Amino acid sequence: MSSLKPIYVLNGPNLNLLGQREPEIYGRTTLADIDKLVSDKAGTLGLAVDCRQSNHEGELVTWIQEAREKASGLVLNAAAYTHTSIAIHDALATLDIPVIEVHISNIFKRESFRHHSTVSPVATGVICGLGVTGYELALDAIHRILTTN
Incomplete structure (x- = not known):
C-alpha cells in the first residue's frame, strides 16, 4: 500500500x-483537528494524505487537475462550491481515481439551495451529515476501492 500516491483531501471556502463558524451546524472541531484526524486515520490504513483548503x-480546480497525476484518490468537501461550481464538476469528470464527496452537515436538512450538488454526479460516493467522521469514512471507502480493484 505504501507505493500508492497520496490521497488528496481538499476543503473549500x-x-x-x-x-468558529456556525458551531451549532458544524461543531467546534477546527480544520487543523480534521487534518490531524485524517492523517491519523490514513496512517492506520497505510495511506498518505495531502490536506489542503482554499x-x-x-x-481547487488546479488541485483537482493535479490529482490526475499525483493522487490515488480524492476526498472533497467543496463547501458552497458544491452547489454552484460547474468548473469543479468538469475538473472532477477528468479523474479516473476514486472521489468521495464529504459534507459535515446533512445538506438535505438545510436550505433548499443546498439540496443540489454539482459534485455528486462525478463522485464515486457521497457522505453527508455524519460530522467530521465523514472524512474517516471517506478514507475507509477509498482504501477499500484501491485494495479490492
Missing part, C-alpha cells in the same frame, strides 16, 4: 473557519 474556486 469558509472551512478554514471551522470551530477559498478560491480556481485553486
Whole structure:
C-alpha cells in the first residue's frame, strides 16, 4: 500500500473557519483537528494524505487537475462550491481515481439551495451529515476501492 500516491483531501471556502463558524451546524472541531484526524486515520490504513483548503474556486480546480497525476484518490468537501461550481464538476469528470464527496452537515436538512450538488454526479460516493467522521469514512471507502480493484 505504501507505493500508492497520496490521497488528496481538499476543503473549500469558509472551512478554514471551522470551530468558529456556525458551531451549532458544524461543531467546534477546527480544520487543523480534521487534518490531524485524517492523517491519523490514513496512517492506520497505510495511506498518505495531502490536506489542503482554499477559498478560491480556481485553486481547487488546479488541485483537482493535479490529482490526475499525483493522487490515488480524492476526498472533497467543496463547501458552497458544491452547489454552484460547474468548473469543479468538469475538473472532477477528468479523474479516473476514486472521489468521495464529504459534507459535515446533512445538506438535505438545510436550505433548499443546498439540496443540489454539482459534485455528486462525478463522485464515486457521497457522505453527508455524519460530522467530521465523514472524512474517516471517506478514507475507509477509498482504501477499500484501491485494495479490492
